[in-house]
Amino acid sequence: MNLKPQKVTPDSFNEAQQIADIFKRRQPVIINLEGADRDLSRRLIDFASGVCYGLGGSMERVGGQVYLLTPTDVEVSEDDRRRLTQRGGS
Numbered sequence: 314m315n316l317k318p319q320k321v322t323p324d325s326f327n328e329a330q331q332i333a334d335i336f337k338r339r340q341p342v343i344i345n346l347e348g349a350d351r352d353l354s355r356r357l358i359d360f361a362s363g364v365c366y367g368l369g370g371s372m373e374r375v376g377g378q379v380y381l382l383t384p385t386d387v388e389v390s391e392d393d394r395r396r397l398t399q400r401g402g403s
Contacts, residue, residue, distance in 0.1 A: 316339075316340055316389070318340070318341035318343045318389055318397070319335050319340055319341070319343070320343040320345060321343065321345070322344075322346075323353070324353075326356055326360075329357060332357070332361060336368060339386075341381060341382060341384065342361075342381070343375075343379060343381055344357060344380045347377060347379065349378070354378060358380065364382070368384065370382060370384040371383050371385075375394070379397065381397060
């Protein structure tokens with residue numbers, strides 16, 4: 314299955330549930346933490362990696378503070394992946 318990632322730019326930990334809900338629907342998620350402070354970034358990265366582990370997906374850094382969460386058996390197209398790497402998830 315090839316789906317377009319949904320971008321989330323959280324500014325508080327309250328948005329962690331939104332990230333998990335998107336991922337549970339088996340849709341890739343881009344988390345852009347470039348504007349987040351260090352503590353929030355650390356907490357969201359820990360949360361996201363736990364979601365990926367618990368639901369059998371993967372998490373990879375695709376830019377400075379930009380991460381791609383991909384559910385099992387879901388693919389992100391090479392074009393989308395290239396755009397993420399070049400523009401940091403924009």
